[in-house]
Amino acid sequence: MKPYIHINFACSIDGKIALEGGRPYKFSNLEDLQRVHRLRSEVDAILVGKNTINNDDPKLVVNPKYYSSDKVPDAVVLDSRLQIKESARVFDYNRKVILITGSDINFNNFKNKRAEVLVKRCDSPRPGVDCIVKILGDLEYKKILVEGGKSVITSFLESQFWDEISIFYSPVFVGDKGVSMLDSMITVKNVTLNTVTSLGNGFLVTIKR
Numbered sequence: 001m002k003p004y005i006h007i008n009f010a011c012s013i014d015g016k017i018a019l020e021g022g023r024p025y026k027f028s029n030l031e032d033l034q035r036v037h038r039l040r041s042e043v044d045a046i047l048v049g050k051n052t053i054n055n056d057d058p059k060l061v062v063n064p065k066y067y068s069s070d071k072v073p074d075a076v077v078l079d080s081r082l083q084i085k086e087s088a089r090v091f092d093y094n095r096k097v098i099l100i101t102g103s104d105i106n107f108n109n110f111k112n113k114r115a116e117v118l119v120k121r122c123d124s125p126r127p128g129v130d131c132i133v134k135i136l137g138d139l140e141y142k143k144i145l146v147e148g149g150k151s152v153i154t155s156f157l158e159s160q161f162w163d164e165i166s167i168f169y170s171p172v173f174v175g176d177k178g179v180s181m182l183d184s185m186i187t188v189k190n191v192t193l194n195t196v197t198s199l200g201n202g203f204l205v206t207i208k209r
């Protein structure tokens, strides 16, 4: 069965998710971090692209500073040619890390990690969202949180496989040199619920299908 796909990210008022050259910036305020870490505690796995791992080195866990939970969600990284850094902090926890690759890889050298690393290969050079969703469904994941970055958000929005989008807007402008949230124009269809709510000094946009 297809898992529920929730896309979540934070950006500036002008829709940038990172600074010039992809430098990360903490757009989320305390209230948003509390929301995101509660959300992480409710999903089976958090999915990101290889660049987010290699640039930002996120742990992709529930931080007790923001939300108290024993849950360690699994992590899913889209990485066509297995270029993830072996030192990435995502491997430092007792959980599964699923590396979804394209067809052009033939080795798996991720041993001696605290995490159990599973390499799942798709039939195209870059994994398509239909293949990714099938793999996650076969693993019996029910709920996936897609956290970025730009290329991954674009792929999921283009695919129409998503169920919910949450975007936190921080009261900051980044300007033209920042990294935009999307690669291209996408029209969101069949929306059943659209809300905008204040969250501390920012606001949260929720779109559901």
Ligand SMILES: NC(=O)c1ccc[n+]([C@@H]2O[C@H](COP(=O)([O-])OP(=O)(O)OC[C@H]3O[C@@H](n4cnc5c(N)ncnc54)[C@H](OP(=O)(O)O)[C@@H]3O)[C@@H](O)[C@H]2O)c1
Residues within 6 Å of the ligand: 008, 009, 010, 011, 016, 017, 018, 019, 021, 022, 023, 024, 025, 027, 048, 049, 050, 051, 052, 053, 055, 056, 078, 079, 080, 081, 082, 083, 126, 127, 128, 129, 147, 148, 149, 150, 151, 152, 153, 155, 179
């Ligand atoms: N503000 C936020 O909430 C937030 C959250 C996360 C990240 N970010 C920012 O986002 C930036 C990174 O974004 P990014 O676009 O460069 O990288 P990304 O989305 O993290 O990763 C993209 C890479 O994943 C691989 N990939 C494999 N299959 C894919 C598929 N089906 N669709 C898309 N990508 C696929 C591709 O590389 P290969 O084909 O070579 O494998 C692709 O270049 C960083 O600056 C980070 O700080 C911001």
